[in-house]
Amino acid sequence: MSSLDSDDNYLVRAIRADEWPAVKALRLLALQDPVAHLAFLQTYEQAVAEPDSFWQDRAVGAAEGATGARQFVAEAPDGTWVGTVTVLVEEAGTTDWAGFPVERRQGHVVGVFVQPEHRGCGLTEVLFVEALEWAWGIGVERVRLIVHEDNGRAQRFYRRVGFLPSGVTVPLAGGSAESELEYVLERP
Numbered sequence: 001m002s003s004l005d006s007d008d009n010y011l012v013r014a015i016r017a018d019e020w021p022a023v024k025a026l027r028l029l030a031l032q033d034p035v036a037h038l039a040f041l042q043t044y045e046q047a048v049a050e051p052d053s054f055w056q057d058r059a060v061g062a063a064e065g066a067t068g069a070r071q072f073v074a075e076a077p078d079g080t081w082v083g084t085v086t087v088l089v090e091e092a093g094t095t096d097w098a099g100f101p102v103e104r105r106q107g108h109v110v111g112v113f114v115q116p117e118h119r120g121c122g123l124t125e126v127l128f129v130e131a132l133e134w135a136w137g138i139g140v141e142r143v144r145l146i147v148h149e150d151n152g153r154a155q156r157f158y159r160r161v162g163f164l165p166s167g168v169t170v171p172l173a174g175g176s177a178e179s180e181l182e183y184v185l186e187r188p
């Protein structure tokens with residue numbers, strides 16, 4: 001567990017399997033962010049139409065104790081979830097969501113969101129410290145993430161915590177001219 005300093009009292013921790021309503025609520029909030037169209041592949045309309053079983057499965061699959069993924073959240077002192085980061089584990093020899101081969105066992109950071117009033121204070125960094133500690137602890141060789149070329153704030157943050165562009169670009173679905181960039185952090 002991590003906290004920023006004694007004045008902030010955020011709690012950063014893995015989710016529990018029964019916390020799917022909060023997982024859903026935070027995701028729906030993230031999908032209403034002004035940059036959601038750059039930040040997330042799913043739309044608010046798609047997410048809100050998902051049945052409870054979707055959120056239940058998602059929470060179970062990324063909760064404390066699950067091996068294929070882990071979702072971390074930042075809890076404010078009043079218990080509100082104000083930020084989240086999820087690490088998916090990609091096994092060597094498999095194919096990723098875009099159809100490309102995965103050559104090394106790696107973490108893939110997705111679903112990065114911090115509520116606007118909690119940005120720029122170091123909280124996102126604490127979330128990443130927890131998420132990366134978990135990823136290195138399970139032995140992945142590197143951690144990657146995909147960020148939209150126009151999402152300047154996210155890219156700047158990722159560079160600050162050590163991620164660098166790998167040179168790999170991922171075209172957006174639907175024949176769009178826009179693309180996303182792969183950023184990678186090698187195991188220290």
Ligand SMILES: CC(C)(COP(=O)(O)OP(=O)(O)OC[C@H]1O[C@@H](n2cnc3c(N)ncnc32)[C@H](O)[C@@H]1OP(=O)(O)O)[C@@H](O)C(=O)NCCC(=O)NCCS
Nearest residue numbers: 039112113114119120121124146147152153154156157160
């Ligand atoms: C991405 C996100 C998690 C980053 O967390 P954060 O707390 O905002 O990050 P920080 O403020 O610590 O760092 C952002 C950096 O970008 C800079 N920045 C702020 N606004 C910016 C902008 N419009 N363009 C470029 N850089 C910007 C900040 O000054 C800071 O730079 P610094 O490290 O040199 O000080 C958060 O902004 C967020 O939730 N955004 C919406 C969802 C999203 O984009 N998720 C990422 C999907 S890949």
